[in-house]
Amino acid sequence: MTILEEPIKGVPMIKNYIDGEWVESKGDIIDVVNPVNCETIAKVGISTKEEIDDAVKAAQEAYPDWRATPPVARARYLFRLKELLEEHFEEVSRVQTQEHGKTIDESRGETRRGIENVEVACGIPTLMMGEFSEDIASGIDEYLIRVPLGVFGIIGPFNFPFMIPLWSAPYAVATGNTVVVKPSSEVPCSQSKIAELVDEAGFPPGVWNVVNGGRTVVNGMLDHPEIEGITFVGSTPTARDVIYPRCGATGKRVIAQGGAANFMVIMPDCNIRGTVPALMTSFFGNAGQRCLAGQNIIIVGNDDKFYNEFMDAVTATTKGIIIGNGLDESVQMGPVRDTQKKETILNYIESGLKQGATLRLDGRKAEKIVGDYPDTCFLGATVMENVTRDMKIVTEEIFGPTMGVMKAKDLDEAIGICNENPFRNADAIFTSNGKDARKFQYECNCGNVGVNVGIAAPMAFYPFSGMGNSFYGTLHTQGKEAARFFTESKVCIQRWL
Amino acid sequence: MVIGKEVKMRLHTASETISFAKELEEKSAKFYEDLAQRYSKDEDVLLSYAKENNKYFTQIQRAYYSVITDAIEGGYAFDLDPDDHTLDTELPEKASYSDALDKAVEIEEKMIKFYTVAADQSMSLMADVPRNFKIVAKKRKNRIQQVKSLA
Numbered sequence: 001m002t003i004l005e006e007p008i009k010g011v012p013m014i015k016n017y018i019d020g021e022w023v024e025s026k027g028d029i030i031d032v033v034n035p036v037n038c039e040t041i042a043k044v045g046i047s048t049k050e051e052i053d054d055a056v057k058a059a060q061e062a063y064p065d066w067r068a069t070p071p072v073a074r075a076r077y078l079f080r081l082k083e084l085l086e087e088h089f090e091e092v093s094r095v096q097t098q099e100h101g102k103t104i105d106e107s108r109g110e111t112r113r114g115i116e117n118v119e120v121a122c123g124i125p126t127l128m129m130g131e132f133s134e135d136i137a138s139g140i141d142e143y144l145i146r147v148p149l150g151v152f153g154i155i156g157p158f159n160f161p162f163m164i165p166l167w168s169a170p171y172a173v174a175t176g177n178t179v180v181v182k183p184s185s186e187v188p189c190s191q192s193k194i195a196e197l198v199d200e201a202g203f204p205p206g207v208w209n210v211v212n213g214g215r216t217v218v219n220g221m222l223d224h225p226e227i228e229g230i231t232f233v234g235s236t237p238t239a240r241d242v243i244y245p246r247c248g249a250t251g252k253r254v255i256a257q258g259g260a261a262n263f264m265v266i267m268p269d270c271n272i273r274g275t276v277p278a279l280m281t282s283f284f285g286n287a288g289q290r291c292l293a294g295q296n297i298i299i300v301g302n303d304d305k306f307y308n309e310f311m312d313a314v315t316a317t318t319k320g321i322i323i324g325n326g327l328d329e330s331v332q333m334g335p336v337r338d339t340q341k342k343e344t345i346l347n348y349i350e351s352g353l354k355q356g357a358t359l360r361l362d363g364r365k366a367e368k369i370v371g372d373y374p375d376t377c378f379l380g381a382t383v384m385e386n387v388t389r390d391m392k393i394v395t396e397e398i399f400g401p402t403m404g405v406m407k408a409k410d411l412d413e414a415i416g417i418c419n420e421n422p423f424r425n426a427d428a429i430f431t432s433n434g435k436d437a438r439k440f441q442y443e444c445n446c447g448n449v450g451v452n453v454g455i456a457a458p459m460a461f462y463p464f465s466g467m468g469n470s471f472y473g474t475l476h477t478q479g480k481e482a483a484r485f486f487t488e489s490k491v492c493i494q495r496w497l
Numbered sequence: 498m499v500i501g502k503e504v505k506m507r508l509h510t511a512s513e514t515i516s517f518a519k520e521l522e523e524k525s526a527k528f529y530e531d532l533a534q535r536y537s538k539d540e541d542v543l544l545s546y547a548k549e550n551n552k553y554f555t556q557i558q559r560a561y562y563s564v565i566t567d568a569i570e571g572g573y574a575f576d577l578d579p580d581d582h583t584l585d586t587e588l589p590e591k592a593s594y595s596d597a598l599d600k601a602v603e604i605e606e607k608m609i610k611f612y613t614v615a616a617d618q619s620m621s622l623m624a625d626v627p628r629n630f631k632i633v634a635k636k637r638k639n640r641i642q643q644v645k646s647l648a
Binding site: 002089103104105106108109110112113277278280281285286290317322329330331332333454455457 | 508509510511512513516561562563564565566567569570571572573574
């Protein structure tokens with residue numbers, strides 16, 4: 001058992017990064033707590049409206065010069081940032097584990113995907129190329145230029161403190177905009193570290209700002225007339241009822257990614273040996289706290305022998321999951337982020353049981369936590385059978401290490417269950433039959449589809465999609481769609497007389 | 498991984514397997530450094546093996562850092578018993594050079610076995626990592642021939 005060294009030491013104060021300066025917040029100070037041992041690892045300010053206004057002002061002032069910087073030169077800043085992120089790869093990964101609780105493999109995966117977005121944004125000279133039509137009429141040409149808009153707000157969630165703001169920020173600045181990033185106040189350390197590297201990469205002051213805080217900062221962004229658009233990742237109620245309508249009301253562009261309750265459809269011809277580890281990662285990776293996580297499996301067919309064999313394999317492997325401190329390299333599942341989230345998950349399990357589900361594996365009390373940490377934020381992996389489509393554990397997002405097990409008589413019924421769910425973020429099928437896989441991909445109305453892949457996480461050069469209650473907006477983060485979101489099309493028709 | 502079997506004290510995660518590979522490479526490198534001190538006849542070549550070990554680990558770590566994503570089953574990629582792959586690098590004080598080289602061959606064979614098993618287990622999961630395990634195993638096979646030729 002090797003426990004890696006913690007990178008955050010001595011309870012630092014996480015400051016705002018505004019106009020190229022580190023500024024301590026004037027707002028209330030709260031603790032950043034490591035969920036493994038409930039120790040305070042840092043302190044952070046809940047910034048005031050004046051502070052978000054300062055950041056937007058700095059971003060606005062930096063915009064004209066930054067916009068006038070050639071895209072190829074802007075890309076070079078990002079190349080430098082990418083190099084620095086690679087150099088600090090291990091450190092930033094451990095910061096994520098320390099502030100969030102996820103395992104070190106998960107954090108390194110998060111770091112890699114974050115860096116991949118910086119890499120893709122480095123291709124901005126190509127990504128934001130315009131279009132040209134010669135002779136649309138005699139002697140008249142028409143062309144399209146993709147122009148940046150100004151200041152964008154980027155609001156990050158708690159579950160991927162490093163990666164998710166990087167689904168947006170690199171594209172925003174690469175296209176010539178300036179940004180204000182607001183990390184989750186529960187996990188502000190990763191974005192602070194990124195800002196340090198942004199600073200070291202030499203970005204001009206005001207181009208990339210970070211303001212810590214909560215609702216006041218979010219409201220300040222939503223109401224600010226100088227913010228052109230917002231990207232948000234968080235819960236569906238906030239995405240649907242706050243971010244999306246208020247961006248509409250103030251004329252802002254918006255990408256609002258919400259929650260999920262994803263299905264993994266298991267066909268009797270699946271490769272069990274390959275499927276079970278994929279399910280472990282899907283349901284219990286990041287302690288179930290990700291919008292691509294599986295929430296329920298649907299076992300197709302009436303083959304009891306297959307059902308029992310499959311569930312025996314799933315249960316035995318789930319039982320063996322090693323729980324503990326994510327900096328312990330042997331650990332496969334860390335704690336959930338905090339006690340409130342743990343309580344919510346426990347309530348969902350109780351509601352499932354009340355509605356008729358049965359426990360195949362009871363993870364309500366974490367047993368065998370490696371390293372004897374307090375179980376305050378820890379849960380074991382829970383597997384519930386006899387789950388039906390009307391239960392809250394199917395129709396609502398749990399966001400924890402639970403697996404519900406449903407049955408469907410055939411693939412059509414399974415697809416029907418997926419499609420009637422209000423969330424339609426990511427569903428997957430496990431099968432060795434190409435025709436069934438194609439039917440699933442074609443008929444399943446969700447944004448991200450997995451075929452024998454439990455976490456259908458789009459690479460940085462594809463949009464991070466989502467449908468239904470999982471997504472509010474038109475364009476998505478990442479890749480070409482992000483480049484499109486952060487630019488407006490200017491069309492010019494030209495004639496020389 | 499072994500499905501449906503609860504196992505303990507084995508290596509399951511990518512992180513601990515990569516760290517274990519580092520341990521093996523360092524131990525083996527130390528063995529060659531000690532050998533170089535004791536048998537100065539082939540000092541340069543023995544020290545070059547120690548240097549190569551560090552290069553091998555860097556190559557593997559780089560592959561791991563390049564492909565690890567949270568979509569990959571990094572936490573469940575392996576099922577290795579570290580006891581099967583532990584290196585015995587102890588050499589009796591009066592060991593002859595020939596004995597030392599036999600020990601070197603034994604170490605290389607164990608390393609090849611480790612990398613081969615680890616590559617097979619993670620083939621469908623870790624993309625570039627198993628390929629690099631195989632490359633290092635192949636290089637070690639070549640090294641065995643070189644070590645034998647030193648005798």
